[in-house]
Amino acid sequence: MTVTTRAARRDRARPPKGRRIDDWRPEDPAFWTAGGARIARRNLVLSILTEHIGFSVWTLWSVLVLFLGPAYGIDAAGKFTLTAVPALIGAALRIPYTLAVARFGGRNWTIFSTALLLVPAVLAAFLIEPGVSFTTLLVLSAVAGVGGGNFASSMANINAFYPQRLKGRALGVNAGGGNLGVAVVQLAGLLVLATAGKDHPGLVAGVYIPLIVLAALGAARYMDNLTQARNDRHAMRDVCKDAHTWIMSVLYIGTFGSFIGFGFAFGQVLQVQFAADFDTPVKAAYLTFLGPALGSLLRPAGGWLADRLGGAAVTFWTFAAMAAAAGLVLTASLRGSLPLFLTGFVLLFAFSGVGNGSTYKMIPAIFRAKAQRGAARGGDPAAAAEHEARRLAGALIGIAGAVGAFGGVLVNIAFRQSFQAYGTGDGAYLAFIAFYAVCCALTWMAYLRTRPGRPAGV
Template identity: 75%
Template sequence: MTSVVDTEGTAEEVAGRTGTPDSPSASGSADRPGAITDWRPEDEAFWERTGARVARRNLVFSVLSEHIGFSVWSLWSVLVLFLGPEYHIDPAGKFTLTAVPTALGAALRLPYTFAVARFGGRNWTVFSALLLLVPTVLAGVVLQPGVSYGTLLAVACVAGVGGGNFASSMANINAFYPQRLKGWALGVNAGGGNLGVPVVQLVGLLVLATAGAVHPRLVPLVYLPLIVLAALGAALRMDNLTSLRNDRRALREVATEPHSWVMSALYVGTFGSFIGFGFAFGQVLQVQFHDQFDTPVKAAYLTFLGPLLGSLVRPFGGRMADRWSGARVTLWTFAAMAVGTGVVLVASHQKSLPLFLTGFVALFVLSGVGNGSTYKMIPAIFQAKARIAVAAGTDPETAERDARRRASALIGLAGAVGAFGGVLVNIAFRQAFLAGASGDAAYWAFLVAYAVCFTLTWAVYLRPREGRMTTI
């Protein structure tokens, strides 16, 4: 397995580059995309002259492709609302239909992360965007009464390819931006991608409100031209960083690093919550408040609101982490998420829809903030380790290079593990509604999970003790 590792290169490699100090590339520029052979984001003069413009251009088209990927990944959170009695699928079966694409998307995040270094950021973005045509075409073909449940499961699972786009996009953008701007850049990239969840739900609402619930195939077909547009934009406007190096050791190194598993657990609590709730919320409303949501269109009017707000605030989570440290923002985010879950529990017992919606929307918003702050923590951890290594006598350039390659590898690992949190959320709801008429058992499980994440964040990154890394 390989990883994005090095955007600086050795002294010999730097000497052999053809780019000039003011030019980011031998074959490309701020206005003409190409294969960038000289990329020094930490060099402030280089960044101000040309680096920032090139990075922003790649960020824009990365966000577009990732946004479409998220929409395809969460496609079945909308399509299950169309599956009426004529499809003969009970609520538990529908939760399974939303769990399987979540699982495949999580599994694909590791290989997608490493594909950027192997094939190039632009090349992989084009390929991964075109791959989204497969689940959309399949869904448009099979969705009609009489189709077997096994066929629906298989087609829903294939939609998981959209979940991998996030990991490759984040690894690519992580290499383009300097450390001081990573929280903002990764937050914008992830937030723009996450917006794909509410957007596909709005598309579903539009179809339900116009064509009706008998035309579910219109939803995936809407995305066919958008997928082609995203692939074309990436091909024409993105760059490959040729200085990225494959490193078979990076994943093994972060896999043995305790901080990697701590961060993966925290990302389960933040992103796992966001994507899990995004996939399940419409069904939760229909099952728990079935007397008020007796038609799919009524549920669709509300399902997009939480994911929309959660996506929009993610860049602010990164900004807040840049200013106050990722660990502090993450800690208080988990505390607030526990309070939000308590509100949902009370609303569930009182059967209060307004209070229920308030609590759930708060959970979406807070998970969005936490998504940004936890991703900021990943490069910060390895930067702190690099400073410690330099103080102990390690060459600064070597320490910086090691920090970059390990951060890129952990972005893939934490993204994959965190996405499995979405699977757990759907399974929790499935089991809760199988056992009773409400999701209370699931809400209690979420409350315990947030308490554990709060404790873990404080104990590892904020508890006063000698040798604690204070800049995370």
């Protein structure tokens, strides 16, 4: 009895002073049930909160551009530029943010990256007013891009806390909770518009200042550093040589890039495309949160479907559905039908959310299938092959996340050019349909078509 009690105490996961954990064995069932699960859940909750706020700050300008009326002297093209810039900065920061977790510690980096969100929030709260130069607004929107990196570091951190059998669920909840920040910032904008009016854009950013402080303090109080976390730069180099890296990155542009790009652009598209119906920003704000909320909530459903039907099959049909939804939006635009337009756009958000989950599920499945095929042919032993598959899959998730976020830039550029050239978004909708068709073809040729060397079970 005494021996058992001592063993249980020895296996119990207790972070020492300074919130640093030197012994972390999530794959050990005894360790996990004796305290590891509790610590992982605590870190997951704080991770979701900080990532959620990061997404809200990142997409803050999707709301702020609705406040920039005639007094600011900015046309539609300029507003789409203001929403494209934070998307670009956020995409560029994702890989360094991924590496920062192992370099500085998950808790330490979460505290810093969350506190850093005060910079764009405070600047936007006090500097946006009629007469401000477009250059100043461009700088303010660029600074908001720091929120885009929080997703990458949050996912890398939580990935290290959970055993392999629970990673999918934990990462899905973490990602979905973060994505909801896109919808919540729209609601914050609606609240300000409905109470204070369109002349106080700084209040939208100001709402987040105390939340950022509380989240950073919460991370400092309750999160932990895992000292055995390491960056595998060789994995990044190795995975860049694999064709699947770039195929999956293109597919993630189509899913997550669409989600975040539409999140940035939707409110502005409504104001420009249907100016008579949305002559005030509050009218647009009433609708802009619906799509991002639905897309965020459906992300875990995409992973669930991928587990049961196969990630490639779900992704293929998701892109087919997105092409159909974009066709519906184009038809609505040509006919001037607002109800049809809203239906098509909400469907685009919903299917992009499903696709986010299914494409993320495909990545580990691809390398697991390759590892099993190599072991069956007499290559590395099964255990070693599985370890290699996890190493490469982790690196690919980081790269695909960064490239996929760049899709948000492409969406806003497409809208900018279309409205400049045609006065409507029709050119952009045609481009989306064509791109989703390309994604369908890529998915079928690489992962569904019967051919030698095709990864099975993806």
